[in-house]
Amino acid sequence: MQRKTGVLSTIGSFGAWAGFPVGTVVEYAMDNRGKPVFAFSSLSSHTPDIKADPRCSLTVTAQDFQGMSSGRVTVSGRVAILEGAEAADAKSAFLAKNPQSFWVEFGDFSWFRMDDVVTARLVGGFGRIKQISPEEFAAAKSDPVAQFAAPIAQHMNADHADSITAMLKHNIGIDVDSSSILGLDRLGLSIQCKAGGQEFTCRLPFTRPAESRKDVKDIIVEMTRAAAAR
Template sequence: YPSGSLVGFALDDHGLPVFCFSTMSSHTKDLLASNSGGKAALCVTAKGFEGAADGRVTLIGDVKRCSKEEVEKDGLRELYKTKHPNAFWADFGDFSFFRMEELKAVNFVGGFARAGSIKPEDYMETSVDPIQAFAAPVMGHMNDDHSSSTIAMVQHYIGLPQVEKAELVQLDRLGFMVQCTRLGQTFKLRLPFPRAAESRKDVKTLIVEMTQTSLANAEVQSYLQGLAAKEEAAEVA
């Protein structure tokens, strides 16, 4: 049976994973075995992955060892070391580059009750989400300075009251994931944008619109006022 392993990878221009493996590793030997045909599956988890409620995607295909000519021609060494700048082992003689050259299937799970398959050709023709370039600072700003707005949006759009804490943990052009604390439990929820965002300005506009709509809800306003009063009382105590 083939063995599983935790590996690093980089993506080429078509979104196909490129690896740098030691010839002594068991997973490398499995890929090179004459009866395997290089069949492999790569499961990539979302940043901050904790469990079944978090997103992951599995790429299934044939992984082939790259020739020295291919490594040079396609700049695979530079590609990998750009993604993994501390990968000094990439220059060792017993390490070789591999690439998933033929993608057979793409399986996506976005969390509970959110799963599906993506056609390989659709995956290879897509582009990187434009929001990823600035998602981290936007989420940091929301979590540091506007956590009450996030609580308001969760209550208004999801219909979930009594949320004590809410933090953005993932942001993309279609919406964001929120980690909530409520009645002693911590879990994650997805809030979609009313329309797709293509820029940082779009994200700000959409969040402001959603916040204003949420704060117009009298029940939301009342809950936030009570929550603020509790926090002030706790600080005084």
Template sequence: MADTEHALALGQEARLFVRQHQNGVLSTLSKRLGGFPFGSVSPYVLDHEGHPVILISTLAEHTKNIDADPRVSLIVHPCAEDMQAAGRVTLVARAERLPDKTAFGARYLRYLPQAADYFAMHDFHFYRLRVEDVRYIGGFGKIHWIRPERYAPPAAPALAEAEDGILEHMNADHAHNLREYCRHVHGVDVLDASMVGIDCDGFDVRADGHVLRFDFATPVLDAEAARAALVDLARQARATAPG
């Protein structure tokens, strides 16, 4: 039992690490070069199952590679002075093209609005990177292979269905709370804050143009649990408000 709990904890750490970022290096197997690894920079947004979704053109080299062989990896790491000490996660996956471009479009563009022009082009499509294995390096000596079922978030279809409504409510009626969350958790005072996504592990706020991540203390699986977690965070923020 202890080993299982430890593996689940490591999987959650890796997943939360990936949630903090929206850019990685995608490695595909080169069709042109007979299978040599081919690396390219790739923005991504996670779906509610924890799989990265990327928006790529049929004209791009990595798309041609994926269509020939769907085996890929995506390394996620921060831009830090000492990148080896900062930690990183490599997601080993199989890429699959999403048949419907519009279904994921709203979520993707909330996180990456700069991709709107690409999204509008007919030759750009979404590919989901379905995770099959995970390499997590959390710092010196903290090196683990993590099975995909340990990395996967708890199933929360009710929360995924409620996401748009939660965002609309928070942004219309509780923008002041979002600004207080930024001050309380991240120590920054912002003028403009809007929630761009919520998942079982936490939520993301665009604060003066930068996306800030907020993790829940425990996973939430539906709108009611999300409301309770957000109300609790608002109480904590008010308790630490200056003056």
């Protein structure tokens, strides 16, 4: 969950929303225990909702989200207000990820954390769905190459677009007119393709998992050479 914003769905507690799911866009961060933390204003509609019923869900889309074929995850659980040292720790984690969010210093903001994660649902695209247990969620680690994804994709798209197209044809048998990398992770590339006047996205797996920026470079070089030698 590398994004800075997501959609928080609460159970409406007042007015026309009472009893209905209510979705709002919020900023979040993950603390050192892997739990989502938030700063909510007392003026926000989701704050009284959570105080009335702590059950809610946070939906976060992949950085390269294009539509229904793109990845997203929904984490469901109970959110609690924090105080004292716990609030200070949440603030530190939140501002490390969202340093521009000066408004959390306003007096009407409080700190919250989704302590009780009940389940999570990962959708990697059409037909790629996995239900995640609380134990699996707690044990999950950040992708080791996520922080390098944007500059690598930009470099490949600007200077090696022909290599992307060649790798697609060699590795998964797709012949396209043009292609560009939307995003990447330790397991492969998400690619936007154009062929015959149609646009679609596809997944190009790496030949092995990448654990560093150097690994990504080495793997792409190997795959490019293999495609060129075909």
